Amino acid sequence: MALEIQENRQVSPYVLFFIIYGIQTGIGVINYQRPITNSAGYDAWLSILIMGFIIFVVMWMLTKLLEEHQGDLITIHHHLFGKWIGGFLSFLFSLYFLTMSITVLNTYVLLVQVWMFPQMSYWEIATLLSIVAYAYISGGLRSIAGIAFLSSIYSIPLILALIAPLNYAHFDNLLPLVNHSVPALINAGKQMSLNYEGISILLLVYPFIKKTESRDNRKQWVFYATSMTTVVYLVVYLVTIVYFNPQELDQYLWPTMSLWKIVDLPFMERFEYIGITIWIFVILPNICLTLWGASRIIKRLFSLNQRIIVGCLIIFIVLFGYLLSNQVELDIWNKYQSLLGLGVMLMYLPFLYFYNLVHRKMRKSHAKQR
Template identity: 40%
Template sequence: MNKLNNTNSLDIPENYLVTPMYVFFLIHSMQIGVGILGFEKYLVEKAGYDAWISILIAGVFLHLILWMIYRLLQNGGGDIVQIHKNVFGKYIGGFLSLVFSLYFLLLTFTVIITFIEVIKVWVFPSLQVWIFVFVLLSLVYYLVSGGFRVITGVCLISVFIGLPLLLLKYFPVQAGHSLNVYPVISHSVTDILAATKQSILSFIGLEFLLIYYPFIKNPAKSKKWAHFAVFYTTMIYLISLIVTFVYFSEEQLKQVLWGTISAWKIVEFPFIERFEYVGIAMWLYVILPNICLGLWGATRIPKRLFNIKQKYVLIAFILVLFFPAAILEGRPVIDAVNNLSGQAGFYVLLYIPVLLVLKTISDKVRKKREG
């Protein structure tokens, strides 16, 4: 055990660490992204009004995954790069870590193009995408170059700014039909599980813990915060789903691409109508942590692997993101990218238990050899 810890090459100076409480914000803000704006349609297509069960199952599943991630990290001697190195050796491990880096980059990319799609559909059909992406990415560069602490701050602010948006759920509830919410399970288990898979796709984001774990002060204490974050996210998804159930009829929901944004449309104040514009503008704060943390994670892995400056990797990755994001458009492409990253996320989540088993075996083998 001690020997393992000695191989830990990660000594992050104390002033770059964050307290355990921030794990809550890091995980929660990463889990909430563009997905929540339109996840209802996909769930309802699969499991109808019973999709709420799928959300709960997905929540439980994620708690399990989270537990495994902590098991992995607790005596893993650092982050995913270290674990991969210990389990698979330098080359295969390094390759797997690189795959993770690319996966993080893909997530970031998905968030960016989906958000741009939302803007184009709802606000500016004739948006000059490349300028927008350029400004957005320069902003992201500014934030990410501030380091992990700044990103944590962005996560925190994003959660706070997202809170008032939750209150807006009151309007659709008031206008809706409460009789829709009635626990009748009329779908088969396979349907519900299919919807569960679908909802896990919108829940991904906690796997970033694998890379920022060394930045947490007293990581053991952060466990409860992490679980609390997953629980909170599940609840928010559940509430959003129920609210859209109340507001839309089942068959209508299948037609509605962006359930949450459509529900904002009825928010009315004496001085402002049509809240979806404000909502989409404020959603920038909600997706920003996804982009920042995603890019940070994606660039951190090459830094750890090849010992190159993260700044250079960051610039390179931003350029990599810029061109496709500026060019790609159209619903089919974006759907395809979303599907791809969702699938990738699903397999990454499934990979975690496998890795845990492999790691336990390799640890035991190593112990035997030493003993």
């Protein structure tokens, strides 16, 4: 009962790198520094490494699951829990993806409002953004993969811009090394769950990736992407903490944006405005992939037209997002979102893996008995 995707809708394996990298670097990168520093001080870079390793393990589990079941999330749920429960769980995942896209959309809208256009209404920014998102999603996974790839190219200047803050670097901020306990480090790592929660999209994307008869190198790209994300988080974090001291960092709501403030190009001052502008390309893969994921699950479950589902979902998230269009509400939402992400990532996905092991054994013994 393997899930077959038409060949011309499939994408090359390396694209998986950009999809996974794209979904992990999103809205989280602009403000993950603060919560993790609050928990683990300037040793939090260790937490990033720890978290990177944990994600690595989760990813490994996911690829194992996918390879065993030759399909996607829906197939796995169906095999393990049967049609109804499995379907219900898949539907919950669809809602989970939807909440993620709401988080991303709203955080970006708020960012634009705070930094660029205080007078612009939520509706304007959100509608424009959702039209752009729809343009990509309606092109299918291929165009979403395209924007994931291009966004990682477009974000190169953003990473290069981090050289400028190094002129004001205080490298002794890093010292003394490892001044915090392991629980504090792990706690800090947990604060980063918002950054990583997109990884479940792998469960839907995987069948779309081409594999050749001779070798299946899809897995390796997943791991490259995870490593790359960890490196990016690490680099951004290191730059942040040599530029700000912990007490100062605690005051900034969007430390990465504040980092860019120091960049002064001869033809253009105030790089943060460019940063926010280019940031739209960093969050687009997030919105597109999560919305695509949500609609794909619904399509697979109810065999509806995905175009219509996407349209409805977009209208829904724009309307729903209005309820969260100010800082206080968004903070609360993000807190729960991050808890939810943590639960799914570190509890549910490993549970799925282990349950699958048990399930397989049971099936085998069952078969033997017969």
